[in-house]
Amino acid sequence: MSEPGTVEDPSPLRIGNASGFYGDRFAAFREMLTGGPLDVLTGDYLAELTMLILARERVKDPELGYAKGFLRQLGDCLGLAAERGVRIVVNAGGLNPEKLAQAVGELARRQGVELRVGHVTGDDLLPRAGEFTDPAGLLAANAYLGAFGIADCLRAGADLVVTGRVTDAALVVGPAIAHFGWQRTDFDPLAGAVVAGHVLECGAQATGGNYAFFTELAAHGHDLRRPGFPLAELHADGSSVITKHPGTGGAVTVGTVTAQLLYETGGPRYLGPDVTARLDTVRLEQQGPDRVRISGVRGEAPPRSLKVGLNRLGGWRNEVTFVLTGLDVDAKAGLLREQLEPVLKEDGPAEVRWTLARTDQPDAATEQQASALLQLTVRDADQAKVGRAVSNAAVELALAGYPGFHVTAPPGPGTPYGVFTSAFLPQPEVEHWAVHPDGTRHAIDPAPVTSADVPDVPGVPEVPGVPDVEAADFPSQNDAGPTRRAPLGLVAGARSGDKGGDANLGVWVRTDQAYHWLAATLTVERLKGLLPETAELTVTRHLLPNLRAVNFTVEGLLGEGVAAQARFDPQAKALGEWLRSRHLDIPEALL
Template identity: 35%
Template sequence: MSPIPSENSRRPVRVANCSGYHGDPAYEMHRQATLGDVDFITGDYLAEVNMANNAQAYQRGEHPGYEETAWDGLQQTIDVIADKGIKVVLNGGALNPKGLALKVHELIQQKNLNLRVAYLSGDDLYAKFGPNMPQSAAELQHLDAENESVRPGPLTYAFTRSDKPIPMVSAHAYLGARGIVDGLRRGADIIICGRVADASPVIAAAWYWHSWSETDYDRLGGALVAGHLIECSAYVTGGNFSGFDRHPIDTFIEPGFPIAEIDDDGSCVITKHSTTGGLIDVDTVRCQFLYELQGNVYLNSDVSAILDDIVVEQSGKDSVRVHGIRGYAPPPTTKLAVFYPGGYEAQLLLNATGYGTSEKWDLIEKQIRHFMPQESLDRIDTLEFQRIGVPAADPKSQRHSTTYLRIFIAAMEADDVLAVAKAMKDISLKHFSGFHSSLDMRTAIPRPFLAYYPAIIQQAELNEEISFIDAPDTITSFPTGHPPAYKPLQPRDSYNHTPSSEEVALLKSQPRSIRLGDIALARSGDKGSNLNVGIFVPDAKHWPWLRSYMSVERMREMLADDDDWDESFLVERVEFPRIHAVHFVIYGILGRGGQ
């Protein structure tokens, strides 16, 4: 096993990410272990929805509960892990971390390797809150319930409207890093987790390696950001990168996966193995940093990271240093992802070709509403007519003058969803000129879907344990406790920049029309029903304009112009001046939300 460096010669810990989603190839774990030296391999396999989608099959005994790609990666890599002394922390245990840990233990025994396996439990709270959804919203507090400025959307508490019990599918709390650290200190080489927060394995690696205390909040905050930067695999190495067109396109065919080198002070360098594809520069790192934030404080079960003064600096080829993070005690609550049967959904894709596209879509919407039974209209939760595309002003072909309408329907009963397709049948040859539809109408058939309810739970109510497998029937468990202190949640910062006289003059100068993407890059994300988007300028000379121009009011105007605005939405805005970024959170715009 590779020893932890002594206090006098402690070097940064090299943490390699091998997965950002269960669809990432299993072989990436082997690549991270063999293409260079690393101390830890971490993997994030979970989105809320893939856990929920497997929950019902797992409960019926039709799914193993854990993520198959995590198991495949461990099978491919276990010999290298043992030979190099790499420690592994994965959340691929998903619904059944014990089950995957037992499989790994059996594999180790078969190969006669000197490795200890542990698994983390305590995130699955179905038994506490299920088997049915609560009848009152007060019984399960919503993630944004304490924000008095947020008005819940009409579907937020849809499960309370039913006159019969609605079954709960799953309920998983987001755990922090402390249980993982406890397992590492007790000698675990491989730790299989369920629903830990995405960055928690990386925080744990640095916390353990550098022997931090649980109140080293500045250091823990830095490690939280390091984890956030590498948790989504290729997102920081060129995947989902809005500036990809500024580089040779072949760079991004197969981006390599990232490595965070985390120093004792919590600062980090984001890099990758030199033989892999992709790109790591200040722009890819800034883009990933802005992904799925909720403002200038990033919350985790172990620390609240203060992001205002983050610095991102190029330190070499495919090497970016990140520092300036501070931290304080974590909040007393953590997120609880709850899923339940939301009913049925369907979509229709309709096309329009030729003149008068806007009027054509007006007509088809009126026709559908006319031919649908009023009782179905009254019972439908969601009926959206989403207009996609703008026909070319001087089209060269039919394709250039064709746009489409996506009709999305959701309701508790399948018959009410099907009423839209039946209305289309009634319209028959009454449609507008230039009408045609998708040849595949299977999407119009109602299918069941799971609804997401983001809740919170007091951390003090969690019973987290780390369990070691010494034999299939010999398991030793240890409670991992709770954080030593909490800091209650405060109202989130939100402000506009007050322009200087020079900036006012700049805004009033003769304007020149350009695309925002010509001078700025951006990244968006989601948290439940809330959308976040961060925008930054690579060229510092554009920063005074961006921070003055991109106000809360401007964001509202842009959403209104795209017909996405509703007066129930709340917009928050903060700045990260040292990376020339403005950041927005728009509450409620994603409806029920999902992940």
């Protein structure tokens, strides 16, 4: 890697990813270090649920609160990274980046590896819990910091940088800032790096993992059993090429990159602490096998406020899944509910939810295929109301309930569940510190220009906004020709996920003709008809013509977030696949 900050060096910066979540493939770090040349290797370990898990660990032991698994990964290949001159940037510091940085230093000393370790801090706002609405039970409060603290550590000579809560894309943007010497108002290059970082952050999701058209990739000879992890060749203008190491599994195509760009995003403006990236300006081009170029990304000034993720314990929950086999499934479910009604309604749990999944088939060849699942979920602030009282009542019906009574697992005493909410603070009210390898603490100033300030700052040109595309640009398809009733997934891909209690659902197609039909057809009203679970919720649709995509935000679908486990699919990971399975009238020309 060239000396950070050398603007004269036009060579691309090769940044790879080796972790998309805490628990991702352990061997990925070694695979990325040995598979081909890299300048920087990143690892993303943090998610809303992970922050709650780390917070509970920190309550038990103040020395913890970081991703311990990263230390084991690093111990396996620290010498290899040093030998190859690959810098490492990870957010594995979680709630305790300083302690992880110390542990990394001790690991390096034990292995006899010379390693300069920096870390980024300031995101932990738990000591200021009283400033947030309903601070009771708050276990973690962390601001999403930007990339300039990472860049500052790298410029100070760090070989490895540990952060707490930064934006996921910051792990890529920080090294790019240090390498190319970008300034705070270089919005277009910064936005390009944010887009590249978003593609990399979820690991193998960019190389064929969780991909809607996976059967097509397999049919074309791509090995999906063990997809390689992605890397980006970043250029000084913010453009990039997404690729992977030669000989690794999976594939990098316009489709796989599109799917990841739609993941957990919303409208055309992708807000961040350093820049607002315009997703509606992104252009993708297949340059060759496993090479997709990203270009044309425009950036605008960042918002004035930083997002703060708040994690708290919300109470206790319990769950029992009853198996209903053979005939009279509805009657069996009705009897069970009547038998449990006294314990559930007479001073029972605050929240009771029954869900009947009709997985049973008539005249089934196996007992499992003849069975339906009835799930009881209870939640309350009092563990006693959801614990043994409910579990014992369920077990007592074993010989007194419906015929064939059994459950998928013995009910337990109840478990705590978490709640995730967001708050916002003005950027100047959140500290951002880069701690250099020599221990020097350097304050990182907040963004000097925010979206409302741009026109008033001398010498800073206003970044012209790109007009949002309106639905009127895609008139009704009355002339689409003959149609056939078929699953949407025959022509459209989808990728979905969670943002707190909301769900994101991106849908894309692969030709201009198909997009004209999709944008005119898949309206909010049509989506609610296809997914009845969303009918009473607020749904917002955004059009992204460059990606031939529509992106939906479904507010409140996930209740209080993934840790609350309020839904069968608590992170909405398969919401897109449900939509693709629904039937509607599709022009035969597209099929």
